[in-house]
Amino acid sequence: MAKVLIIGAxxxxxxxxxxxxxxxxxxxxxxxxxxxxxxxDAIAAQLSRPIxxxxxxADNVPQLVSLIRDFQPDVVLNLxxxxxxxxxxxACLETGVNYVDSANYExxxxxxxxxxxxxxxxxxxxxxxxxxxLGSGFDPGVTNVYCAYAAKHxxxxxxxxxxxxxxxxxxxxxxxxxxxxxxxxxxxxxxxxYWTEKTGFVxxxxxxxxxxxxxxxxxxxxxxxxxxxxxxxxxxxxxxKKGLKEARFWMTFSxxxxxxxEVLQNVGMTGIEPVMYEGKEIxxxxxxxxxxxxxxxxxxxxxxxxxxxxxxKGTKDGxxxxxYVYNVCDHQECYREVQSQAVSYTTGVPAMIGAMxxxxxxxxxxxxFNMEQFDPDPFMAKLNEYGLPWKEVFSx
Ligand code: NDP
Numbered sequence: 001m002a003k004v005l006i007i008g009a010x011x012x013x014x015x016x017x018x019x020x021x022x023x024x025x026x027x028x029x030x031x032x033x034x035x036x037x038x039x040x041d042a043i044a045a046q047l048s049r050p051i052x053x054x055x056x057x058a059d060n061v062p063q064l065v066s067l068i069r070d071f072q073p074d075v076v077l078n079l080x081x082x083x084x085x086x087x088x089x090x091a092c093l094e095t096g097v098n099y100v101d102s103a104n105y106e107x108x109x110x111x112x113x114x115x116x117x118x119x120x121x122x123x124x125x126x127x128x129x130x131x132x133x134l135g136s137g138f139d140p141g142v143t144n145v146y147c148a149y150a151a152k153h154x155x156x157x158x159x160x161x162x163x164x165x166x167x168x169x170x171x172x173x174x175x176x177x178x179x180x181x182x183x184x185x186x187x188x189x190x191x192x193x194y195w196t197e198k199t200g201f202v203x204x205x206x207x208x209x210x211x212x213x214x215x216x217x218x219x220x221x222x223x224x225x226x227x228x229x230x231x232x233x234x235x236x237x238x239x240x241k242k243g244l245k246e247a248r249f250w251m252t253f254s255x256x257x258x259x260x261x262e263v264l265q266n267v268g269m270t271g272i273e274p275v276m277y278e279g280k281e282i283x284x285x286x287x288x289x290x291x292x293x294x295x296x297x298x299x300x301x302x303x304x305x306x307x308x309x310x311x312x313k314g315t316k317d318g319x320x321x322x323x324y325v326y327n328v329c330d331h332q333e334c335y336r337e338v339q340s341q342a343v344s345y346t347t348g349v350p351a352m353i354g355a356m357x358x359x360x361x362x363x364x365x366x367x368x369f370n371m372e373q374f375d376p377d378p379f380m381a382k383l384n385e386y387g388l389p390w391k392e393v394f395s396x
Contacts, residue, residue, distance in 0.1 A: 001025075001026070001027075001028035002026055002027055002028065002073075002074040002075065002359035002360065003027070003028065003029040003030075003031070003071065003072065003073045003074050004020055004027050004029075004030055004031070004073055004074065004075050004076075004077055004355055004359065005031045005033065005067070005068065005071055005073035005075075005076045005077070005097075006020070006030065006031070006032045006033070006077045006079060007033055007034065007056065007058050007064075007076065007077070007078050007079060007080050007084070007088060008034050008058070008078065008079040008080030008081070008084075009032060009034035009036065009039035009040045009042075009043055010034075010039075010079070010080075010180065010295070010296055010344075011178075011179060011180075011294075011295040011296040011298075011340060011341070011343070011344035011348075012079050012102060012137070012179065012344045012347045012348045012351060013032070013034070013043070013079040013348070014043050014046075014296060014338065014339070014340050014344065014348065015334075015338050015340050015344050015345050015347070015348025015349060015351075015352075016077060016079055016348040016349075016351045016352045016355075017030065017032055017043050017044075017047070017051065017348075018043075018046070018047065018337075018338040018340075018348070019338070019348060019349055019352035019353075019386055019387075020077075020352050020355070021047045021048070021049050021051065022386070023352065023356060023386075024049065026356050026359060026360060027355075027356075027359070029051075029052070029071075030051040030052070031051065031052040031053070031054060031067075031071045031073065032044060032051055032052070032053050032054075033053070033054035033055065033056040033067055034055070034056065034058075034080065035055070035056070035057055035058070035080075036055075037053060037054065037055040040053035040054070040055075041053050046338075046339055052071070054067055054071075058078075058080045058084040058087055058088055059083070059084060059087050060087070061087050061090050061091050061094070064087065064088060064091035065091050065094050065095055068091055068092070068095040068097055069095060073097055074097070074098065074358075074359045075097065075098045075099070075100060075355050075358050075359045076088060076091075076092055076097055076098070076099050076100070077100050077101075077351060077352075077354075077355045078099065078100065078101040078102075079101075079102060079348075079351060081103075081180060081182075081183060082103045082104060082105055082106040082113065082183060083105075083106060083107070083108050085101055085103075085104065085105040085117075085118060086105055086117060086118070086121075088101070089118065089121055089125075089132060092130065092132070093121070093124055093125065093128055093130075096128055096129070096130055097130065098130050098131050098132070098133075098358045098359075099125075099130070099131070099132040099133070100132070100133045100136050100351070100354045100355045100358055101132075101133075101134060101135070101136065102135060102136055102137035102140075102141060102347055102350075102351045102354075103135065103137065103140075103183070103230075104117075104118060104134060104135060104140075104230045105117045105118050106183075106186070108272075109272065110272075111186040111189070111190050111272055112190075113187075113230055114230065114233060115134065115230065115233050115234060115370070118132070118134055118368060119368055121368050122367045122368040123367075125366060125367050125368050126366045126367040128366075129366050130366065131358060131363075131364070131365050131366060131367060131368075131369060132367070132368040132369065133354050133357070133358055133363065133369055133371065134368065134369065134370050134371075135230065135231060135234075135370060135371060136350050136351050136353070136354025136355070136371060137346075137347040137350055137351060138165075138308055138327075138346040138347050138350055138388075139163060139165055139229060139231060139249075139308055140229070140230050140231035140234075140370075140371065141231075141347070141350040141351075141354070141371055142308070142327070142346075142350050142383065142388065142390075143163050143231055143235075143308065143309075143310055144231050144234070144235060144370060144371035144372040145350075145371050145372065145376045145379045145380060145383075146309070146310040146325045146376075146390070147161065147235055147238070147239060147310055147312070147372055148238075148371070148372040148373075148374070148375075148376040149325070149376040149377070149380055150310065150312050150323055150325065151238075151239065151242055152375075152376060152377075154312075154316060154321065154323050154394075155242060155312065155314040155315065155316055155321065155323070156242075156314070156315055156316055156317065156318075157242055157243040157314045157315045158239050158242040158243060158244055158312055158313075158314040159243060159244065159245045159246070159313050159314045159315075160244075160245060160246045160247070160311075160312070160313045160314075161235065161239060161244065161246070161247040161248070161310060161311075161312055162247075162248050162249075162250060162310070162311040162312075163229065163231065163232075163248070163249045163250065163308075163309075163310050163311075164213055164224060164250045164251075164307075164308070164309055164310075164311060164326075165249075165250065165251045165252070165306075165307075165308045166213075166215050166219060166222055166224070166251075166252040166306065166307045166308070167252060167304070167306050167342075167343060168215065168219045168222060168252065168304045168305055168306070168307065169302050169303060169304030169305065169306070169331050169341075169342070170302070170303055170304055171293075171298045171301050171302040171341070172301035172302070173293050173298075173301070174256070174260065175256075175257065175260040175261075175292070176292055176293040176295070176298060177292065177295060178295055178298065178302075178341060178343035178344075179295050179343055179344065179347070180289075180295065181288065181289045181292045181295070182285055182286060182288075182289045185261070185264075185270050185285060185288070186272065186285070187227070187229075188206065188207075188227065188251075188253070188261065189206055189261070189265060189270050190206060190228060191203045191204060191205060191206055191228065192204035192205070192206060192207070192208060192209065192225075192226045192227050192228050193228035193232070194226060194232075194246070194247065194248040194249075195232060195236050195246065195247045195248075196245065196246045196247075197240075197244070197245045197246070201236075203228075204226060207225045207226075207253075207258070208226065209225065209226040210223050210224060210225045210226070211223070211224060211250075212224070213250070213252075215307045216307065216326065216328065216391075216393075217305060217307060217328040218305075219305060219307055219328075222252045223252065223253070224250035224251060224252050225250065225251055225252075225253055226248055226249070226250055227249050227250070227251050228249065229249035231249070231370075232247050232248075232249055234370040234372065235247065235372060238370075238372045238373075242314065243314070264288065268284055269284050269285070269287075269288045270284065270285050270288065271283070271284040271285060272284075272285050295341070295343070295344065296340070296344070298341045299331075299334070299335040299339055299340045299341045299344075300335060302331040302332075302335070302341040302342070303331055303332055304330075304331055305328050305329060305330050305331065305342070306327075306328070306329045306331070306342045306343060306346055307326055307327070307328045307329075308326060308327060308346065309324055309325055309326025309327065310323075310324070310325055310326070311323075311324045312324075312325075319396065320396055321394065321395075321396060322394070322395045322396065323392065323393070323394055324392070324393040325390055325391070325392050325393075326390065326391060327346070327383070327388050327389065327390050327391070328391075329342040329345060329346050329388065330342065334387075337387065345387070345388075346388060349383070349386050349387055349388050350379075350383070350388070352386065353379055353382045353383065353386060354371070354379075356382065357374070357378065357379060357382075362378050363375075363378075363379075
């Protein structure tokens, strides 16, 4: 039996807390701590078993350390924002507690995300004899596990990887993001990037490349855009051992979303440099976040499905093989189960499973790890058990 400390009380955390509470055979005690304690209490009130709630500023390492010392968790699950990652890792190092997150570190003043800052903690975590599991959401997260599973069971060589993420849904708002607006807009307005064996990583203009992909489960054809996504940074070296030649990440956006984003960008509302307004410094993107709907409130209004998967091409037993592994998640079904839409659900469930893998020692190690470094089978089994069943399609 394990104790989990969950930090952050937004959309993703709400789902992870529900799922940790469901997994009462593993998580005997749950503490939910965030900047705004009333949000923790609101999540706690939805549950059928009691949990502890606390106020914490996750940018304040001494505060985190005293909370960790007091609660003594086996694992800290960081579901605050990427800006907090290093502070929470520092607190875990000081207290000797395992760490799990769902998004890689991003400095507040630079829309730039990569693993180097967190990988730099490897030796210190190793010396302390604790582990950090990075990127235990859906993408990154489940997509990394899908790749490890494909490499383990279905391919002798892997030549191309396309990770494809669709949110075919309507949330009833002219413009709203399905996870933290600031993080979401920083991600989609950044340059794209893909990898080939010949060129290495190649940067593209934001949304420069698009094509139409025909999604399963009645979703049908949708336009997908090439983006940079953090899991490619760890998956490329992992799959190069299998002969990888190309890797890309794609996401759907509606014309309406892109039209709003273009206007907001053109008028400077997505900027992250502070500007002076009536004698006070404000960051336009942070102000925009205040105006946009809170993703945690989108659940009742969002209808449609997400479909996220990996399309992998390579060979098995000397023959060419194409393999598509994916999950389809229905927004309204998620809402009925945990009062949340599917984007938070598809992130919160794997966040809980990652914490479970670490807390139970199913995934075990000292240092900083990405998801594909462990045996994918137990994680894949838990996806089926906890609401994110996956499907496979094979062709030649
Ligand atoms: P939200 O903005 O809904 O929630 C973030 C929570 O963190 C809020 O409760 C916020 O507090 C809290 N928080 C922020 N700063 C601090 C701080 N200094 N101290 C304590 N708490 C703090 O975000 P989401 O739930 O949508 O996303 C959570 C994480 O999941 C993000 O890192 C996001 O990038 C990641 N994510 C990962 C995905 C994946 O597939 N891997 C997909 C989607 C999201 P307050 O309520 O006071 O603002």
